[in-house]
Amino acid sequence: MGNRGHKHRSNQGGLAKEDAYKSELKELSRWWPGLRLSKKLPFSRNRLTEGYLWTIGFTYEPDNRRCRMMETKAIYFITVIDDIYDVYGTLDELQLFTDVVDRWDLTAMDKLPEYMKLCFFALFNMVHEEGYWVMKEKGLDIVPGLKKEWGNYAKHTLRKQNGSTMDKLPSSKSTWRMVGYQSLIRSCYLMLTAWAKT
Numbered sequence: 001m002g003n004r005g006h007k008h009r010s011n012q013g014g015l016a017k018e019d020a021y022k023s024e025l026k027e028l029s030r031w032w033p034g035l036r037l038s039k040k041l042p043f044s045r046n047r048l049t050e051g052y053l054w055t056i057g058f059t060y061e062p063d064n065r066r067c068r069m070m071e072t073k074a075i076y077f078i079t080v081i082d083d084i085y086d087v088y089g090t091l092d093e094l095q096l097f098t099d100v101v102d103r104w105d106l107t108a109m110d111k112l113p114e115y116m117k118l119c120f121f122a123l124f125n126m127v128h129e130e131g132y133w134v135m136k137e138k139g140l141d142i143v144p145g146l147k148k149e150w151g152n153y154a155k156h157t158l159r160k161q162n163g164s165t166m167d168k169l170p171s172s173k174s175t176w177r178m179v180g181y182q183s184l185i186r187s188c189y190l191m192l193t194a195w196a197k198t
Contacts, residue, residue, distance in 0.1 A: 020062050025052055028072055035122045037080060040115040044083040051075035070130050077123050078153070084119065085157045098158040102151035123150065 032038075032048050055071040085094055097116045100108045106124065109117050127150065131143035 017060070017062055020065065021056065024065060024068060025049065028052060028069065031073070032076065037118060037122060040118045041080060041084070041088070043088045044080045047079045048072065048076055051079070066133075073126055073130070077126065080119060081123075081154065081157065084116065085161045089116070091161070094158055094161055098154045101154035104147040104151065 028048060032046075037044065038046065052068065052072045054075065055068045059067045059071065084097065089097065093113055093116060096111050097120070100112060100116075100120055101123070104124070106121070109120050112120065127146045128143060131141070131146065134140050134142050
């Protein structure tokens, strides 16, 4: 009888976790269309669900809800920005975009094509919204660190693109650096959300 009770409680815990995951994915599924990026960036892959499932592999505990949400948003923007650099943007546009992201300056985005303006503004808002939440809940100002990492990511993505447009593959050192920056952005989100658990 005691064993059955343990299985029942275990099953309830699993169902509660599954319900929490469904609720989070539903919320993210409303967030993404609200950005309206898919209309201006139809070339970009929709990897929201895949990104969310990836975060569950690292932060599956029910109390890490905020962490999963922030990580999924970061993964979404990494995918969109990667598609801009790899699929759609011209080298001149990419250099302008990199400069705007690196400077983190809304006034500098006037020179960007419309689709890049929308992407940068959405990224800008996401970073500041999440930064506001952490400041409000934990008293930590994470925005400067996030701005710096997104700028570094844009610069390294441009370097990768420059290498491929010159008909040569980026060096293995450069490729590892790119992987490192993607991991660094993810790690940054993991660190800040460790403080921001609710």
